[in-house]
Amino acid sequence: MGGVLSARFIQYGLGPIGVEVAALALRRGHQLVAAVDIDPAKAGKPVGALLATAPPGVIVASRAGDVVNTGADVVLHCTQSLLAQVLPQLLPLVDAGLSVISTCEELAFPWHHFPAKAAELDSLARSRGAVVVGLGVNPGFVMDLLPVVLTAPCSDVRGVVVERIVDVAGRRLPLQRKVGVGLTTDAFRAGVKGGTIGHVGLPQSVAMIAHGLARPLERIEESIDPVVGSNARVLGLHQISRGFLDATPFITLDITMAMGADHPCDRITIDATPPIHAIIEGGLQGDLATYAIVVNAIGTVLASPPGLLTALQLPALSLSRHGPAPSVKMPGPRAKTS
Amino acid sequence: MGGVLSARFIQYGLGPIGVEVAALALRRGHQLVAAVDIDPAKAGKPVGALLATAPPGVIVASRAGDVVNTGADVVLHCTQSLLAQVLPQLLPLVDAGLSVISTCEELAFPWHHFPAKAAELDSLARSRGAVVVGLGVNPGFVMDLLPVVLTAPCSDVRGVVVERIVDVAGRRLPLQRKVGVGLTTDAFRAGVKGGTIGHVGLPQSVAMIAHGLARPLERIEESIDPVVGSNARVLGLHQISRGFLDATPFITLDITMAMGADHPCDRITIDATPPIHAIIEGGLQGDLATYAIVVNAIGTVLASPPGLLTALQLPALSLSRHGPAPSVKMPGPRAKTS
Numbered sequence: 098m099g100g101v102l103s104a105r106f107i108q109y110g111l112g113p114i115g116v117e118v119a120a121l122a123l124r125r126g127h128q129l130v131a132a133v134d135i136d137p138a139k140a141g142k143p144v145g146a147l148l149a150t151a152p153p154g155v156i157v158a159s160r161a162g163d164v165v166n167t168g169a170d171v172v173l174h175c176t177q178s179l180l181a182q183v184l185p186q187l188l189p190l191v192d193a194g195l196s197v198i199s200t201c202e203e204l205a206f207p208w209h210h211f212p213a214k215a216a217e218l219d220s221l222a223r224s225r226g227a228v229v230v231g232l233g234v235n236p237g238f239v240m241d242l243l244p245v246v247l248t249a250p251c252s253d254v255r256g257v258v259v260e261r262i263v264d265v266a267g268r269r270l271p272l273q274r275k276v277g278v279g280l281t282t283d284a285f286r287a288g289v290k291g292g293t294i295g296h297v298g299l300p301q302s303v304a305m306i307a308h309g310l311a312r313p314l315e316r317i318e319e320s321i322d323p324v325v326g327s328n329a330r331v332l333g334l335h336q337i338s339r340g341f342l343d344a345t346p347f348i349t350l351d352i353t354m355a356m357g358a359d360h361p362c363d364r365i366t367i368d369a370t371p372p373i374h375a376i377i378e379g380g381l382q383g384d385l386a387t388y389a390i391v392v393n394a395i396g397t398v399l400a401s402p403p404g405l406l407t408a409l410q411l412p413a414l415s416l417s418r419h420g421p422a423p424s425v426k427m428p429g430p431r432a433k434t435s
Numbered sequence: 436m437g438g439v440l441s442a443r444f445i446q447y448g449l450g451p452i453g454v455e456v457a458a459l460a461l462r463r464g465h466q467l468v469a470a471v472d473i474d475p476a477k478a479g480k481p482v483g484a485l486l487a488t489a490p491p492g493v494i495v496a497s498r499a500g501d502v503v504n505t506g507a508d509v510v511l512h513c514t515q516s517l518l519a520q521v522l523p524q525l526l527p528l529v530d531a532g533l534s535v536i537s538t539c540e541e542l543a544f545p546w547h548h549f550p551a552k553a554a555e556l557d558s559l560a561r562s563r564g565a566v567v568v569g570l571g572v573n574p575g576f577v578m579d580l581l582p583v584v585l586t587a588p589c590s591d592v593r594g595v596v597v598e599r600i601v602d603v604a605g606r607r608l609p610l611q612r613k614v615g616v617g618l619t620t621d622a623f624r625a626g627v628k629g630g631t632i633g634h635v636g637l638p639q640s641v642a643m644i645a646h647g648l649a650r651p652l653e654r655i656e657e658s659i660d661p662v663v664g665s666n667a668r669v670l671g672l673h674q675i676s677r678g679f680l681d682a683t684p685f686i687t688l689d690i691t692m693a694m695g696a697d698h699p700c701d702r703i704t705i706d707a708t709p710p711i712h713a714i715i716e717g718g719l720q721g722d723l724a725t726y727a728i729v730v731n732a733i734g735t736v737l738a739s740p741p742g743l744l745t746a747l748q749l750p751a752l753s754l755s756r757h758g759p760a761p762s763v764k765m766p767g768p769r770a771k772t773s
Contacts, residue, residue: 121590234588246584249731250572250724252459370727371720375713382709386588389708393587412750 102396104170107131111147113269115175121388123150131164132157165193174199178297191221196228202298204231209304219405228398230406234386236298240350242408244365245309251369260364263354276333276354285323285331295321299338303348309409314340324355332356440734442508445469449485451607453513459726461488469502470495503531512537516635529559534566540636542569544745547642557743566736568744572724574636578688580746582703583647589707598702601692614671614692623661623669633659637676641686647747652678662693670694
């Protein structure tokens with residue numbers, strides 16, 4: 098394991114995603130020094146009760162304030178989807194100088210929809226020497242970063258379409274609930290209105306692509322409709338987010354997440370010179386991919402300059418640095434001297 | 436065009452690739468301030484004779500020494516494939532403090548095969564405040580950078596296989612010659628031995644992936660075989676380069692470039708958790724893609740710290756920044772403070 102980074106991490110959030118992220122980080126040789134969960138059923142218990150491979154002696158804290166002085170290098174933050182929900186959780190961590198990798202969907206690219214909050218968090222992070230970044234597979238990779246990377250060999254990009262089809266059968270229950278499985282269409286519509294139904298982060302992905310391509314959008318629109326089965330019950334959702342340069346959409350992100358959805362895949366189509374038609378067959382398994390993206394990024398994030406970053410700003414390759422240091426004596430990722 | 440970078444560039448090499456790179460750079464608003472070509476049939480003539488959109492008054496120089504004081508920001512260098520061929524061309528440019536983007540295949544990742552030359556070039560570039568980088572679609576993107584990016588959501592990468600099938604019918608003659616079209620198999624074998632037949636850069640791509648994944652290879656092997664048609668004439672080549680961690684290959688790059696090759700595509704298979712099966716249908720058109728990668732990278736390269744870089748070190752997204760500056764007030768790509 099010579100040369101492998103071993104970071105001291107705090108696991109913040111011990112739900113289905115948080116537990117798996119922490120387990121992968123431990124398996125990679127990182128050290129869990131503290132854990133936080135606001136759930137009273139978890140707080141106060143040994144983290145080993147939730148995570149078999151956790152070191153003994155780490156007790157789940159209920160507040161960030163209890164863990165900021167544990168000498169951690171980074172917080173792996175896996176709680177909620179909305180920026181407004183997670184900001185109160187992040188601010189004390191960042192204020193204490195801790196770097197944070199979060200799976201909060203809206204944090205993946207908050208600059209468009211929440212410019213003031215993003216600037217505030219960025220400013221605090223810079224002043225405390227901390228890095229904050231929202232990462233994950235969607236948003237954060239398959240419907241935003243990857244399409245942007247795929248435009249690297251293109252000139253005259255006239256449009257970007259990403260279609261993602263996910264079969265949620267066999268996936269975790271919270272995901273099935275989030276897409277409305279089993280509801281009536283009325284309850285689905287009410288859930289969309291109330292914010293309990295829908296994939297969070299699609300407009301952020303639109304904004305991230307537009308930023309990556311340096312094409313300022315006029316507006317972003319979103320629709321969420323039910324996919325209905327033969328028994329009139331909802332099987333899942335069909336959600337579309339579009340970014341307009343003028344009257345016509347420049348970016349279209351189209352996601353179907355439903356029980357038994359046919360031909361799961363991720364399809365990226367770039368209308369450009371040359372055109373790009375890329376497919377990930379079977380689609381990228383969202384949960385597994387998110388665990389890996391978060392843990393792969395630890396080294397890159399700790400080597401990054403302070404501030405609120407996005408996946409677009411991390412050298413994309415470095416997400417994958419998860420082995421021992423290479424033998425080739427090449428200078429590492431280089432810094433701008435700005 | 437407000438906010439668009441307009442760089443002053445020197446076009447070095449006015450062959451089929453160089454002319455198209457320069458034409459795209461001009462179309463993007465960059466300014467051609469000088470041109471170099473060692474071909475006596477080109478040197479001394481107005482560049483407009485080779486490139487319709489070139490500004491009047493630029494005469495093709497035969498030596499780099501004649502153009503280094505033209506106030507250029509960057510040199511777009513499109514001449515030869517081997518590092519030993521291009522180093523004497525690059526050194527005077529870098530010594531004069533000029534940044535260089537080159538399509539030289541072996542420059543895409545010279546650190547493994549030519550560590551001393553790479554270190555020398557890196558050291559000179561750093562001391563002169565210049566950036567040097569080898570870019571292109573292959574090597575440089577489709578068989579190396581893109582597979583590395585696709586491992587970002589993976590843990591436990593056990594192997595990477597990239598297959599590229601290119602139908603060279605209708606492509607430029609030098610490319611057809613390089614893959615042996617029309618030769619006898621004996622002449623093909625002799626050409627491979629003599630270095631005139633074969634795709635240059637495949638072992639560099641293997642080394643780049645290994646570096647991106649931080650997996651030091653034990654050895655890299657390469658084979659080049661003819662694809663033979665029904666009349667016993669060569670239709671093209673089938674070339675494989677493998678990187679070994681131990682007895683079994685960890686990286687396999689398999690390229691077929693032949694007249695009428697069936698089902699052109701780029702296929703990236705990553706044996707990992709989760710596994711990745713990605714396809715670019717039809718395959719990425721190599722020449723068009725190379726023009727775009729080079730020109731898209733101008734802004735990123737000029738904003739990078741000095742030294743010999745690789746595509747792995749440029750924030751992958753920034754390759755695509757070819758429009759006006761975005762309206763979102765987000766801090767730009769951030770620097771490490773190393």
